[in-house]
Amino acid sequence: MPESELESLKSRGRIVVVGASLAGLRAAETLREKGFKGTLTMIGDEPYEPYDRPPLSKQVLLGMARAEDTALPRRRDIEAEWRLGVPASGLDMAGRRVKLADGDEVPYDRLLIATGVRARPWPNEAEGELDGVFVLRTRADGAGLARRLEAGPRRVLVIGAGFTGSEIASACRERGLEVTVAERADAPLVGALGGVVGAVAAEMHREHGVDLRTGVMVTRLEGDAGGRVRAAHLSDGAVVECDVVVVCLGAQRNTEWLAGSGLGAGPRGIACDAGCRAFGITGIVTDDIYVAGDVARSPHPLFGYQFLSLEHWGNAVSQAETAAHNMLSDSAGRRPHIWVPAFWSSQFGVNIKSVGVPTMGTEIMITQGSPAERRFAGVYGYQGRIIGAVTFDNARWLDFYQRQIEATAPFPPEFSNVDRRPEGGRPVPADFPDPSVPTHGPTVTLSGYSPADRRMTFTPARN
Amino acid sequence: MLRLVVDLNRCQGYAQCAFLAPDVFAMHGDEGLLYDPQAEAAQRERVAQAAAACPVQAILVEDAEASDA
Structure with missing residues (x-):
């Protein structure tokens, strides 16, 4: 009997993983565990091997661990070829090749996209480049911010009181640093947990000495002659003097490199089916391209089959395992990603x-x-x-x-x-x-039913 | 050198790890857990005990010296 396509994929196929963070690593481990013996290429835009991000806003800012020491433990050897420090810049779906920013091209038989998200930058680029203005997403961000907190700034301003912003404010207070938090909504965490829980969070901020300002926006960051941030102007006319600003305005999905590729990718992420297979903009699911982690949006049977985008650690692990399993399975052997957020x-x-x-x-x-x-x-x-x-x-x-x-x-x-x-x-x-x-x-977003949605749409369900 | 990660979705704050390897794991508040993601090799025995004792098996440890990187 001739060797099936699946058997040949398993024994000598080429699998490429774009995105060398939590989801990419756990997928690679699962592929090897399930008997994949072909070549495995891990492409990552950061120069580091996969590391864990949650400690960056907690242990690292408290000075209990270094940002450089967050490399993820491996479940097993993955025998991969690593292409780190070079972002993917394009995808040729017909030719089955990933293009890299350095001009190289990597051919694949199966592709997993796990490019995740990045911190939304401060909208004014010049202000965002002032010395002392940070975002917090990467190891380098964490190391830089921890160093600056260690130096004992006079006041830290956190813009945005979601989970990351609240954790940073908490770490600052624990270190005895003065901190102001500016939030557009009426309370911290309301986007994720609503106003009832947000009111409790607001009390926690204030009890711990955070100068919490709600219902305000930061309209301008002001630098001194040396290009260092010195103050922030708020929409209520207040001026907050601060020498560190951390912009915590949520995340943007890393899908720009797929523009024009034909994949259903946009600001909301990459649409995939419950089995992690990516949709093309035709609405037809691909056979060879899979998606996992923060960049994915996939339908969930428990939540009306709407596409869900989940920026969650546990989702990255679970979806990566499912994607890897399905990459090596025939249609009857595939299983759905039905992880509860x-x-x-x-x-x-x-x-x-x-x-x-x-x-x-x-x-x-x-x-x-x-x-x-x-x-x-x-x-x-x-x-x-x-x-x-x-x-x-x-x-x-x-x-x-x-x-x-x-x-x-x-x-x-x-x-x-x-x-x-x-x-x-x-x-x-x-x-x-x-x-x-x-x-x-x-961090949980419902994004409708259209796999080819390229717009940023909000669907007010109430209010 | 040891690399570790705790699945904090799973963690329920039983604090067994903080008793068994207090230089690596520490409770933060009543049920929050903070840990050093990279522990000294000298902690190997204690960290292994902590991982084994975790009632929800949330701790993953890798002896990084033995890995392929």
């Missing part, structure tokens, strides 16, 4: 965790504990079912809520006897801001 954040000494898609929620009900004690669990409701949950220092309950979400359990929940507290017991509006007024982006 989950994330964590550590700030002001509180462990915040979430499952499901809180941003779909129209109502929230505190089911356990008490927001006043900074220890509680809340569930989000959408059309009569539980769609998401959040815990503050109550992580051991999260699995329970995840099962409720997976079972599309009714909302308001019926387990009224789990805990009885004055704040709980009845649903209230979850109070998400109108998504047509962008603030820092939420």
Whole structure:
């Protein structure tokens, strides 16, 4: 019997992974684990081997670890050819080749795209280049910011109170640094968790001595004669003197290199099916191009089959494993990526965790504990079912809520006897801001049904 | 030298690691965990115990000397 295409792929095919971070690495390990013996090429724009990003806004800023020491542990040897420090610059789908910025081309039989996201830069380029203005996404960003915090700035300004901005503010206060946080919305974390939880987050900021300014925008950053940032001007007329500014305005997907390639890639990410296969702009799914991690958007059966974009550590790992499995499987052997969204954040000494898609929620009900004690669990409701949950220092309950979400359990929940507290017991509006007024982006985004959507669209579901 | 990463989606703050390898793992608040992503080789035994004792098996360790890089 002649060797099947799949068998020949496994024994001597060429698999190229573009994006050498968490998703790319875990996919490569899974490919080898599943018996892929061909050539494996890892392409990454940063000059480093895969490293872990979450410590950059926590341990690294607290001075407990160096940004340079965040290389990810390997699950196994991957015997890859590494092309680091050279970004991919184009894709020839018909010729099955990835073009690199240095002019080289890498042919593939199967391609995995895991190019992730980058920090959204400060919109005014000249102001963004002032000395002392940072974003925080890469190892180099983390090292630079940690060094500057170590030097003891007089005041740090954090622009944007999403998770990254809040974690940075928390680290600054823990180091005894003065910090001002400017947020466009009415509270921190509202984009991801809504106004009810955002109000708790705002109290945490203020209790820890953060100068939190909400409902304001930073209109201008001002430098001194030496090109160092010295002040920020706010939309309410206030001027904040600061010598470090950290811009935390969410992320942008790294899809520009695919422009004109024919893939369904745009500012919302790269559309793929539940099996991680990329869509072309024709709406036809490809056979040989897969997507995983922050750059992917894929339909999820638990959430109305809308395309979901997830900037989550756990999603990158799970989707990479599924993509790798499917790359080496025939159609009957493929499996869907049905990971339930989950994330964590550590700030002001509180462990915040979430499952499901809180941003779909129209109502929230505190089911356990008490927001006043900074220890509680809340569930989000959408059309009569539980769609998401959040815990503050109550992580051991999260699995329970995840099962409720997976079972599309009714909302308001019926387990009224789990805990009885004055704040709980009845649903209230979850109070998400109108998504047509962008603030820092939420880390879970619903992005419609069109695999070929090239625009940035917001879909206000409420308000 | 050891590389490590903790799956903090899985971590539920049982703090076994912080007892067994306190120079590498530390509780931060009641249930948050901070860890050194690159530990000294001298911590090998303790880190291995911490990884084995984790009730939710959230700790991945690699002995980087033995890897291909």
